[in-house]
Amino acid sequence: xxxxxxxxxxxxxxxxxxxxxxxxxxxxxxxxxxxxxxxxxxxxxxxxxxxxxxxxxxxxxxxxxxxxxxxxxxxxxxxxxxxxxxxxxxxxxxxxxxxxxxxxxxxxxxxxxxxxxxxxx
Numbered sequence: 001x002x003x004x005x006x007x008x009x010x011x012x013x014x015x016x017x018x019x020x021x022x023x024x025x026x027x028x029x030x031x032x033x034x035x036x037x038x039x040x041x042x043x044x045x046x047x048x049x050x051x052x053x054x055x056x057x058x059x060x061x062x063x064x065x066x067x068x069x070x071x072x073x074x075x076x077x078x079x080x081x082x083x084x085x086x087x088x089x090x091x092x093x094x095x096x097x098x099x100x101x102x103x104x105x106x107x108x109x110x111x112x113x114x115x116x117x118x119x120x121x
Contacts, residue, residue: 028052028106035118043093043120048075055083055107062103063088068096093120
């Protein structure tokens with residue numbers, strides 16, 4: 001086994017810790033949403049809110065709604081009231097199963113995406 005000087009060992013450990021912390025913050029993680037995943041909401045107009053664990057660039061992020069017939073439409077994102085939250089509104093929804101698709105740019109420059117299935121009654 002190679003013996004490293006104490007200073008080199010400490011430097012390597014500091015670099016590994018810094019790298020690991022960057023991996024933990026490499027992507028935006030959905031913390032909360034309205035509607036919630038697999039919930040049923042009352043239509044025809046539905047307020048959309050998605051909140052993440054980090055600051056989101058609202059200008060470069062996207063929200064799309066996939067309707068029961070498979071058609072997709074972009075939702076307009078409102079001016080951000082909070083740096084970790086995106087909001088919009090889906091209007092005129094008919095009863096059925098929908099998917100909210102989100103694609104966000106986190107403050108560290110990484111894109112993240114996901115989906116939130118919900119139903120309208």
